[in-house]
Every structure is written in C-alpha cells, then in structure tokens.
Amino acid sequence: MIHRHILHRLIQSALEEDIGPGDVTTSALLTGEETGTAQAVAKADLVVAGIDVFKETFLFLDPDLRFTKCLEDGRKIKRGEILAELSGTLGNILTAERVALNFLQRMSGIATLTRQYVAAVAGTRARILDTRKTAPGLRILDKYAVSIGGGLNHRFALDDGVLIKDNHITAAGGITPAINRARQKIPHTLKVEVEAKSIDEVKEALAAGADIIMLDNMTPEAMKAAVRLIGGNLPVEASGNVTLSNVKQIAETGVDFISVGALTHSVTAADISLLIRLDA
Numbered sequence: 001m002i003h004r005h006i007l008h009r010l011i012q013s014a015l016e017e018d019i020g021p022g023d024v025t026t027s028a029l030l031t032g033e034e035t036g037t038a039q040a041v042a043k044a045d046l047v048v049a050g051i052d053v054f055k056e057t058f059l060f061l062d063p064d065l066r067f068t069k070c071l072e073d074g075r076k077i078k079r080g081e082i083l084a085e086l087s088g089t090l091g092n093i094l095t096a097e098r099v100a101l102n103f104l105q106r107m108s109g110i111a112t113l114t115r116q117y118v119a120a121v122a123g124t125r126a127r128i129l130d131t132r133k134t135a136p137g138l139r140i141l142d143k144y145a146v147s148i149g150g151g152l153n154h155r156f157a158l159d160d161g162v163l164i165k166d167n168h169i170t171a172a173g174g175i176t177p178a179i180n181r182a183r184q185k186i187p188h189t190l191k192v193e194v195e196a197k198s199i200d201e202v203k204e205a206l207a208a209g210a211d212i213i214m215l216d217n218m219t220p221e222a223m224k225a226a227v228r229l230i231g232g233n234l235p236v237e238a239s240g241n242v243t244l245s246n247v248k249q250i251a252e253t254g255v256d257f258i259s260v261g262a263l264t265h266s267v268t269a270a271d272i273s274l275l276i277r278l279d280a
Contacts, residue, residue, distance in 0.1 A: 002140055006140060011056060015057070026094045035087070035088060037277045038276045039275050040083040041083070042081050046111075048108055048111070049074070049108050051104065052073070053103045053107065062088060062092035068086070070082045071083060076115070111146070114146050114151040117151065117263070120248050121258065126250070126257065130151055143264075145264075154259055162182050164194045165195045176204060179205070191211040191212060192210055192212070193211065194213055199226060202215070206230065213234055220250060220253050223238060223253035237256065238257070238259070
C-alpha cells in the first residue's frame with residue numbers, strides 16, 4: 001500500500017483543487033445536519049484498485065464518517081456489485097464524492113486494463129510493464145494500480161536506472177559513446193538499458209556492453225531475429241505501439257518484457273457510481 005503521508009498529501013491537494021473556498025452547491029442545499037448512507041456501486045465489470053485511497057479521501061475531509069470496505073484491491077467484480085459503504089454527514093460525503101471517485105475510477109480503470117494485457121500474454125514468458133507516461137503528480141497511484149492488475153513497474157523516476165533512448169543516442173553521438181559515457185559516470189550497481197530500432201543497433205548495443213535491450217517499434221519478425229541474436233544473454237524488452245490486439249504476437253517473439261504506455265496514459269476510467277440514501 002502507498003505510504004500514508006504521501007497519500008494524504010495527494011488527497012489534500014486534490015480536495016483543495018476541487019473545493020476551493022467552499023462547496024457552494026452543498027452549502028446552499030443542506031443545513032449540515034443531514035445524515036445518510038452512500039454505496040459505491042460498479043456500473044461495469046472491473047478490477048478494483050484504490051479502495052483505500054477512496055476511503056482515505058472521505059476520512060481526510062471528515063474523520064467521523066463510518067466506512068466499510070466490501071472487498072479488497074485486486075478483486076474482479078461484476079456490474080452491480082458494491083465496493084464500499086459509508087455513512088455520516090451527507091454534506092461531507094457530497095463534497096468529497098468527486099475526488100474520491102476520480103481516484104477510484106482511474107485506478108480501477110488502470111488495474112482492469114492491465115489485467116487484460118496480462119491475460120493476453122498468458123502462456124508466454126513475457127511480463128507486462130508500465131512506463132513513466134503517467135498523470136503528473138499521480139505516478140505513485142498509477143503504478144500501484146498497474147501492480148494490482150498484475151503488471152510490473154518499470155522505472156518510477158529518472159534516478160531508478162539508465163535508459164538510453166533515441167534522443168539520448170542522438171545527443172551523445174551514437175549508441176557506443178552513450179553507453180561508454182554512462183559507464184564512466186554511474187554507480188556500478190545501476191543497469192544500462194538501451195533502445196534499439198534495428199538489428200544493427202542491437203548488435204552495437206551488445207558489443208558496447210548494454211545490460212538490457214529495448215526493441216523499439218520493431219516488427220514481430222525483427223523482434224524474433226533480435227531475440228535469437230541476443231540468445232538469452234540479456235533481458236529483452238519490447239516497446240512501441242503495443243495494443244491488446246497485437247500484444248500476444250509480440251509476446252510470442254520471445255521477449256522477456258513488454259512495456260505498455262497505454263496502461264496509464266490513455267486509460268478509460270472504470271464506471272463506478274456513488275448512490276446516496278437519506279436517513280429517515
């Protein structure tokens with residue numbers, strides 16, 4: 001689970017953004033004394049992720065709300081199932097509703113899509129990776145949701161490892177000088193991953209001493225040739241224009257990892273509603 005102080009910082013920022021000086025609609029319609037119960041209901045089949053983030057958002061605004069989780073992250077549920085129930089002051093539930101749902105819907109959408117990719121490559125050696133193509137400020141939540149969906153996390157940030165991509169190669173004057181410069185300056189504990197767009201670039205990366213090779217936007221036939229060339233001596237990652245329709249074909253080339261930016265950069269939020277019932 002995400003560290004609580006980091007989570008609270010994200011929640012506070014999101015609530016401040018959404019509420020501003022105050023929730024004028026709720027303040028105008030309610031006295032502040034109304035109480036009731038709310039249920040989070042799935043409006044489509046989905047994989048749940050972010051249920052504790054959902055909970056903490058409400059409790060951050062009103063610690064006196066009573067919250068009951070009906071299931072845990074990672075559960076695949078059907079349309080109509082209840083994810084959680086909370087009760088207490090309706091005004092506070094209404095004010096926190098949108099932010100709480102935004103977190104839960106986005107995270108569950110990511111987990112649901114990731115689970116689909118993981119299922120698509122089942123039976124192959126390939127594992128599904130995320131990327132840094134996350135919503136600014138929400139990377140920790142996006143990557144957590146990927147892990148809940150069964151995917152693996154690639155670099156969290158730029159200090160996690162060396163990944164020499166095409167623009168780095170251009171700026172450094174080629175693959176070989178790029179790798180040589182990296183080796184001279186980084187700790188020996190860091191691995192060097194290099195992007196290659198052709199078999200010739202794979203050969204150069206191997207000769208220069210890359211630790212991991214990323215096959216970028218190669219055809220499946222070229223990927224198979226690259227995997228044969230590398231011969232299991234290094235991990236191989238495939239990247240670029242990966243979709244649910246072609247991910248199995250990519251996996252069958254023999255690569256070890258497939259990175260999928262779409263898991264987080266263009267995910268569709270899961271369809272979840274909060275239904276409120278006023279106390280009698």
